[in-house]
Amino acid sequence: MKAIVLKELGGAFVLDDIAKPEPGEGEVLIRIAAAALNHRDLWIKQGKYFLKEYPCVLGSDGAGIVESVGAGVSEELTGNKVVINPALHWGPRRHGHGKDFQILGMPTQGTFAEYICVPAENVYPIPIGLSFEKAATLPLAGLTAYRAMFYRGGLKRGEKILITGIGGGVASFLLSFGVKTGALTYVSSSSQEKIQQAVSLGAMNGVLYTAENWTDLLLEMEPEGFDLVIDSAGGPEFLQLLKLLRTGGKIVNFGGTAGKIPEMVPAQLFWKQASILGTTMGSPIDFEQMLSFVTEYIVTPIVDRVFPMEEVQAAFDHMQNQSQFGKIVLRIADI
Numbered sequence: 001m002k003a004i005v006l007k008e009l010g011g012a013f014v015l016d017d018i019a020k021p022e023p024g025e026g027e028v029l030i031r032i033a034a035a036a037l038n039h040r041d042l043w044i045k046q047g048k049y050f051l052k053e054y055p056c057v058l059g060s061d062g063a064g065i066v067e068s069v070g071a072g073v074s075e076e077l078t079g080n081k082v083v084i085n086p087a088l089h090w091g092p093r094r095h096g097h098g099k100d101f102q103i104l105g106m107p108t109q110g111t112f113a114e115y116i117c118v119p120a121e122n123v124y125p126i127p128i129g130l131s132f133e134k135a136a137t138l139p140l141a142g143l144t145a146y147r148a149m150f151y152r153g154g155l156k157r158g159e160k161i162l163i164t165g166i167g168g169g170v171a172s173f174l175l176s177f178g179v180k181t182g183a184l185t186y187v188s189s190s191s192q193e194k195i196q197q198a199v200s201l202g203a204m205n206g207v208l209y210t211a212e213n214w215t216d217l218l219l220e221m222e223p224e225g226f227d228l229v230i231d232s233a234g235g236p237e238f239l240q241l242l243k244l245l246r247t248g249g250k251i252v253n254f255g256g257t258a259g260k261i262p263e264m265v266p267a268q269l270f271w272k273q274a275s276i277l278g279t280t281m282g283s284p285i286d287f288e289q290m291l292s293f294v295t296e297y298i299v300t301p302i303v304d305r306v307f308p309m310e311e312v313q314a315a316f317d318h319m320q321n322q323s324q325f326g327k328i329v330l331r332i333a334d335i
């Protein structure tokens, strides 16, 4: 089968022929129609991820058709159009994953290939009305956004929320989910155009995080501050987010795109009655609830661009240049 292989750290993606996998006990074999990129794939390519196993086939997001099933799996799944939950072996506790937890696409083969085998319990019907390309954007980013916003962040209608770096894939789901929930949703970005795009999709307003006084600008817009900030950047500006909270507010962080967080004065935390919460992907319940939310609220994933499989390098350049607004998709097969 055709697969996009990353042969070595920092190397190029190569379209190669590799062995088609066979479904083992409890697994299904899926013919992939579309896959989507996540920043995680870029971190792995750059050697900035904690796992470094090359050569590898990356990709955590995929949608396609079940072609066959392994022992112990109902034949009725064959022919179903599915999305894959990339949070493998989460474990029994919703509050946190267990020690066997893995993310699809390192160390196991990912979705940037014509076929993949995954546990049957990780496949779900595609929400009604979504194409393979739109469905392929849901798994990692939708799951992370859903858990960050609702399970960890506890967002409620009418609350004020800030989403940092709105051009990002996860951020695009946070925007859709926040607006659909009836939250007053603000954004930050490096691009005025992306802020305008977010406003056209229902955001209240936004600021450039590259401006020196960006937190002051946000407090001019919302003088009482925010109930919830969801952040993927971390970095030297992270503690500025505490300034933006109303008392009792929460920051949920799921990423470190901007690097290390500096030292904090404890009063910044306790005087604000603040909570700083970390989150990573989500449990099977989070995934199911995310799909139900997408169906009930008719969420249309924001697809920035679709690249053919052969143009994978251009797709990654697009992500590395921060040119995207939403998710970047690879078309694997026309099925």
Ligand SMILES: NC(=O)c1ccc[n+]([C@@H]2O[C@H](COP(=O)([O-])OP(=O)(O)OC[C@H]3O[C@@H](n4cnc5c(N)ncnc54)[C@H](OP(=O)(O)O)[C@@H]3O)[C@@H](O)[C@H]2O)c1
Residues within 6 Å of the ligand: 037, 038, 039, 040, 043, 140, 141, 144, 164, 165, 166, 167, 168, 169, 170, 171, 188, 189, 190, 191, 194, 209, 232, 233, 235, 254, 255, 256, 257, 258, 279, 280, 281, 319, 322, 324, 326
């Ligand atoms: N823990 C988890 O489960 C989990 C899950 C998914 C992602 N992540 C992490 O979350 C981050 C985003 O992932 P993604 O796949 O959504 O990435 P992505 O689609 O590549 O988006 C990256 C976005 O980050 C924003 N950004 C860059 N520097 C920033 C800064 N200094 N302050 C605020 N925003 C900044 C940019 O927004 P603008 O274009 O608007 O400037 C950029 O578009 C990555 O670090 C990723 O590893 C973690």
